[in-house]
Amino acid sequence: MCFVEYIYMINFILLKQIVDISFRRRKNVKNLYTLIQFNSNSVIVMERIMMKVQRSRYSAYNLPFLSDSLRNPNFFIHSLSSSPSYYSSFTDHRVLHRVLQRCKVSMDFKTVGKTHARIIVLGYAAYPSLVASLISTYATCRKFHISHQVLCYITSHVSVLFKMNIIIENLVKVGECDIAKKLFGKMSVRDVVTWNTLIGGYVKNSRFLDALRIFKGMLNAKVEPDGFTFASVITGCARLGALRNAKWVHALMVEKRIELNYILSAALIDMYAKCGRIDVSKQVFEDVKRDHVSVWNAMINGLASHGLALDATVVFSRMELDNVLPDYVTFIGILAACSHAGLVEEGRKYFDMMHNRFLIQPQLEHYGTMVDLLGRSGFLEDAYAMIKAMPMEPDVVIWRALLSACRTHRKKELGEIAIAKISRVESGDFVLLSNMYCSLNNWSSAERVRQMMKKGGVHKKRGKSWIELGDSIHQFKAADQSHAEMKAIYRVLEGLIQRAKLEGFTPLTDLVLMDVSEEEKEENLSFHSEKLALAYGVLKSSPGTKIRIFKNLRICQDCHNWMKILSRILQREIIVRDRIRFHQFEGGFCSCGDYW
Numbered sequence: 001m002c003f004v005e006y007i008y009m010i011n012f013i014l015l016k017q018i019v020d021i022s023f024r025r026r027k028n029v030k031n032l033y034t035l036i037q038f039n040s041n042s043v044i045v046m047e048r049i050m051m052k053v054q055r056s057r058y059s060a061y062n063l064p065f066l067s068d069s070l071r072n073p074n075f076f077i078h079s080l081s082s083s084p085s086y087y088s089s090f091t092d093h094r095v096l097h098r099v100l101q102r103c104k105v106s107m108d109f110k111t112v113g114k115t116h117a118r119i120i121v122l123g124y125a126a127y128p129s130l131v132a133s134l135i136s137t138y139a140t141c142r143k144f145h146i147s148h149q150v151l152c153y154i155t156s157h158v159s160v161l162f163k164m165n166i167i168i169e170n171l172v173k174v175g176e177c178d179i180a181k182k183l184f185g186k187m188s189v190r191d192v193v194t195w196n197t198l199i200g201g202y203v204k205n206s207r208f209l210d211a212l213r214i215f216k217g218m219l220n221a222k223v224e225p226d227g228f229t230f231a232s233v234i235t236g237c238a239r240l241g242a243l244r245n246a247k248w249v250h251a252l253m254v255e256k257r258i259e260l261n262y263i264l265s266a267a268l269i270d271m272y273a274k275c276g277r278i279d280v281s282k283q284v285f286e287d288v289k290r291d292h293v294s295v296w297n298a299m300i301n302g303l304a305s306h307g308l309a310l311d312a313t314v315v316f317s318r319m320e321l322d323n324v325l326p327d328y329v330t331f332i333g334i335l336a337a338c339s340h341a342g343l344v345e346e347g348r349k350y351f352d353m354m355h356n357r358f359l360i361q362p363q364l365e366h367y368g369t370m371v372d373l374l375g376r377s378g379f380l381e382d383a384y385a386m387i388k389a390m391p392m393e394p395d396v397v398i399w400r401a402l403l404s405a406c407r408t409h410r411k412k413e414l415g416e417i418a419i420a421k422i423s424r425v426e427s428g429d430f431v432l433l434s435n436m437y438c439s440l441n442n443w444s445s446a447e448r449v450r451q452m453m454k455k456g457g458v459h460k461k462r463g464k465s466w467i468e469l470g471d472s473i474h475q476f477k478a479a480d481q482s483h484a485e486m487k488a489i490y491r492v493l494e495g496l497i498q499r500a501k502l503e504g505f506t507p508l509t510d511l512v513l514m515d516v517s518e519e520e521k522e523e524n525l526s527f528h529s530e531k532l533a534l535a536y537g538v539l540k541s542s543p544g545t546k547i548r549i550f551k552n553l554r555i556c557q558d559c560h561n562w563m564k565i566l567s568r569i570l571q572r573e574i575i576v577r578d579r580i581r582f583h584q585f586e587g588g589f590c591s592c593g594d595y596w
């Protein structure tokens with residue numbers, strides 16, 4: 001009997017033993033190759049091999065037989081067709097991708113190895129989305145050496161540029177910007193798409209400063225940016241509110257004669273609005289082609305965030321004259337504008353118009369804004385009726401909006417209903433629950449919990465504030481100690497707090513209030529990030545100059561009161577852009593009229 005016939009006959013246990021022995025004597029790996037080649041249970045053999053490889057810390061790709069299998073991507077498909085049906089569902093690359101994603105959540109390293117084996121056996125070893133998923137999953141499981149090996153293999157074996165670009169795209173999609181950057185660094189050839197993918201990835205992952213840095217690197221490398229590059233960079237500047245950078249990028253775009261499409265036009269309008277220059281936004285809006293709804297949406301949203309509700313309604317009526325149909329985003333903007341200005345009747349009118357005239361089904365966001373608008377203005381029963389009439393499950397944000405309105409208007413009974421709903425939604429630790437489901441292999445439940453976390457905004461988002469001074473942007477977290485000039489900053493901050501107290505400022509220590517809003521929950525209100533940013537601004541700028549602060553969450557009531565008093569004491573204009581809108585503090589008052 002020849003070796004091949006013999007292999008056909010052997011059972012699983014024997015197969016595993018052969019793998020083990022071959023590994024012990026590394027000279028016999030050739031036999032292993034034959035083993036996989038001719039055995040219908042190749043998946044099992046491969047799993048065994050992968051396990052060995054991982055344990056021995058050898059790169060899977062260094063083994064010659066694995067490399068051979070990579071060169072013949074479809075080689076094993078045939079042999080798999082005769083394998084047990086249990087495996088057949090795992091032959092689809094989308095399924096493999098999902099399995100890896102789940103391993104990431106549960107940190108199930110063993111299954112990662114098995115799945116890696118399948119990926120090789122099925123000839124997907126150079127399949128961009130799976131490669132990205134593998135690299136990221138190994139890194140999540142803290143198996144950095146294997147993650148690195150896969151990365152090295154890819155850079156030396158995949159020579160097609162577009163494939164590499166897709167791998168980078170997939171890496172940034174799952175949030176692995178740093179690994180993507182590493183791969184980017186190893187690439188010998190890059191094109192404008194490679195740069196765009198990396199820059200866009202950093203922006204999508206809210207790493208705007210890094211995105212700007214890469215963009216500058218691109219210019220230094222003499223790669224010509226295109227419209228896609230600018231769309232990402234403009235978005236980055238907008239989110240940072242970095243006016244100086246924004247102006248520079250815009251000027252560069254004009255210099256390079258980049259043609260304006262609706263995406264770029266909308267991005268420019270949004271950028272200037274978010275940088276506090278709504279006047280420039282308006283100017284851009286008047287100058288560009290306005291045949292796409294996105295351009296109008298950007299303008300309406302910008303006006304809403306500046307509390308210019310009437311201007312927003314004017315823009316809305318101009319849409320009709322220009323024959324541009326509003327979409328659901330337009331209504332989010334116009335309802336938010338009404339909400340910021342307390343225009344209840346206008347708000348109701350637009351809400352009705354949306355589904356009666358434009359046949360747009362209201363989404364969660366629209367209901368949220370309406371509940372907020374009605375609740376703040378004291379129409380609590382109407383707000384509650386709207387929640388009850390919603391065709392979908394109301395989320396935590398909506399209940400919180402109602403609760404906060406109940407607090408303002410002292411409606412205890414309704415407030416209790418809202419609290420009951422919130423505590424029901426938030427009962428238990430979501431992360432704990434999700435991990436528990438994962439360990440029980442109950443993936444659908446784990447996924448549901450994660451979706452709930454996402455929808456309800458339960459995921460822990462840390463408050464950050466930043467300030468642009470000169471060419472650089474300084475960022476602060478609550479109770480931050482990381483800044484080089486921290487000592488001086490805290491000294492200034494404490495001085496400012498004392499002065500505010502002398503002027504009658506009392507810190508809000510109502511913890512329940514903190515609990516029902518979405519603001520950051522810190523033990524010490526005095527060191528909220530926007531306070532640190534303001535102290536730094538005072539420290540670094542000359543008296544009388546405007547201070548602009550940006551924040552990723554909503555400003556809390558305590559900071560809001562404090563900023564008002566300080567604008568009077570310091571006789572300075574302080575502008576804070578929070579997640580919702582702009583606050584312009586001057587002479588002890590805020591442009592929002594304490595309504596945000």
Ligand SMILES: [Zn+2]
Nearest residue numbers: 528556558559
């Ligand atoms: Zn605060």
Ligand SMILES: [Zn+2]
Nearest residue numbers: 583590592594
């Ligand atoms: Zn305000």
